[in-house]
Amino acid sequence: MAEFPPVPLTLEGSHVLHQFFRFDWKAWRATSSADRDRIASEATAALQRLERTVAGSPIQSALFSELGHKGDLILVHFRDSLEQLNQIELDLAQTAFYDFLTPVHSYVSIVELGLYESTRKTYEAAAAKGFEQHSPDWNAEVEASLKRGTEAMKPRLFPAVPDTKYLCFYPMDRKRGEKVNWYMVPFLDRQRMMHEHGMIGRRYGDRVRQIITGSIGYDDWEWGVDLFSDDPVVFKKLIYEMRFDEVSAIYALFGQFFIAIRLPIDKLGAWLAGKL
Numbered sequence: 001m002a003e004f005p006p007v008p009l010t011l012e013g014s015h016v017l018h019q020f021f022r023f024d025w026k027a028w029r030a031t032s033s034a035d036r037d038r039i040a041s042e043a044t045a046a047l048q049r050l051e052r053t054v055a056g057s058p059i060q061s062a063l064f065s066e067l068g069h070k071g072d073l074i075l076v077h078f079r080d081s082l083e084q085l086n087q088i089e090l091d092l093a094q095t096a097f098y099d100f101l102t103p104v105h106s107y108v109s110i111v112e113l114g115l116y117e118s119t120r121k122t123y124e125a126a127a128a129k130g131f132e133q134h135s136p137d138w139n140a141e142v143e144a145s146l147k148r149g150t151e152a153m154k155p156r157l158f159p160a161v162p163d164t165k166y167l168c169f170y171p172m173d174r175k176r177g178e179k180v181n182w183y184m185v186p187f188l189d190r191q192r193m194m195h196e197h198g199m200i201g202r203r204y205g206d207r208v209r210q211i212i213t214g215s216i217g218y219d220d221w222e223w224g225v226d227l228f229s230d231d232p233v234v235f236k237k238l239i240y241e242m243r244f245d246e247v248s249a250i251y252a253l254f255g256q257f258f259i260a261i262r263l264p265i266d267k268l269g270a271w272l273a274g275k276l
Contacts, residue, residue, distance in 0.1 A: 005133065006187050009119040009142065011149050013111035013157025014078040016213050017085040018169060018224070019092075020105035020258065023072040028100055028272065040269045043097035047265045050077070050088060058160030061088070064167050064260035065271060071104045074169075074260045076161055076226070078111075105258075107171065109224045111157055112214035116191040118149060162209040162228035165262050168235040171221030171255035182251040193247040200242050207234045221255055232259065 028036065050061040064074040075092075079085050085108070092098050115122075122145040131138040150157065174182035182190070201210055208229040216222050227235050242248045263271055270276075 004120075004123040004127070004187065006183075008187070008190070009115040009122065009146060010214065011113040011115065011146060011153055011157055012214070013113075013154075014080065014159065015082050015085055016107075016109050016111060016224070017075075017077045017079070017088065018105075018107040019075040019077075019089075019103065020066070020071045021073045021075075021101040022104050024100045024102065036272065037269075039096045039100075040272050043095055044265055044268050046091065046095050046097070047268065050091070051265055059163065060161065062161040063263045063265055063268065065263045065276060066258060066260040068259070070256070070258060073101070073263075074167065074258065076167070076169075078159065078161060080158075082108075107169075107215070107224050108218045109213035109215035110218065111159065112212055112223070113149075113153055113156060114194065114212075115149065116187075116194050118145065120187070120191060159211060162211075164209065164228040165230045166228070166232040166235070167260045167262065168227040168229075168232070168257065169224065169260075170257045171215065171219070171224050173222045173253040173255075175251045175253055180250060185251075193245075193251075197242065197245050197247045200245055201238070204234060204238045207231060208238060235259070 031039070047061070047063060051059055053060060060079060061075060061077045064076070066072055066074050077085060077088055079088070122142055125145075126138050126141040129137070129141070131141060176183050185193075204210075208227050211226040211228070213224040213226070214222070215224055227238070229235065261276065263276075267276075
């Protein structure tokens with residue numbers, strides 16, 4: 001394995017956009033009641049069109065009321081392409097509601113499944129057939145493996161926004177400093193650590209839905225992590241336990257954490273009146 005490529009294979013699915021906004025409450029209160037009603041109604045209709053592409057289809061956009069000083073609203077979108085995500089931004093910008101929003105943060109990424117276990121098996125199979133690394137035959141073997149994986153993992157690669165009450169989002173990196181560098185660790189060691197890391201998440205699988213998105217080349221961090229649950233305390237317990245895991249304790253760097261409560265789009269008018 002030491003002679004195989006060090007990069008684990010990955011599967012990619014939905015493109016993801018997180019939008020974080022501050023709401024201008026002062027300007028909203030200064031707006032006439034009739035205009036507020038009209039703007040709220042138009043915004044609700046616009047967001048409902050984004051929520052589902054077809055009536056009864058999976059939820060692809062969701063609205064959240066954010067806690068803390070970092071912002072007021074979070075929108076999370078899952079789409080098949082960057083063009084579709086960009087169109088969402090343009091559509092929202094055309095609404096009168098957008099005049100009351102100030103973007104304070106955003107995150108662009110793509111749903112990613114890391115394949116440490118499958119990578120090893122794929123590379124070993126290609127080597128056993130005598131294929132030279134990165135030769136046409138080697139590449140075909142890898143592509144066939146990725147195609148099978150994509151078909152098997154479609155529900156995870158192209159997820160709906162989970163129907164849970166709470167959201168926790170944070171970006172993260174792997175350390176690559178002078179003394180500790182994840183990207184210089186031998187493949188087998190990384191594989192072992194990621195397996196142990198994943199086992200912790202599995203123990204919480206009945207209480208939290210985790211969606212990992214890759215953002216290398218897309219945004220400032222390397223991965224984005226979305227946690228969805230009906231019990232926000234689970235976020236603390238899961239992340240705290242993972243801090244004791246080798247891969248996190250030694251190699252992880254974390255960005256800001258954002259926590260929010262699901263805001264059903266038909267309740268936006270109530271939220272604008274100060275009611276959750």
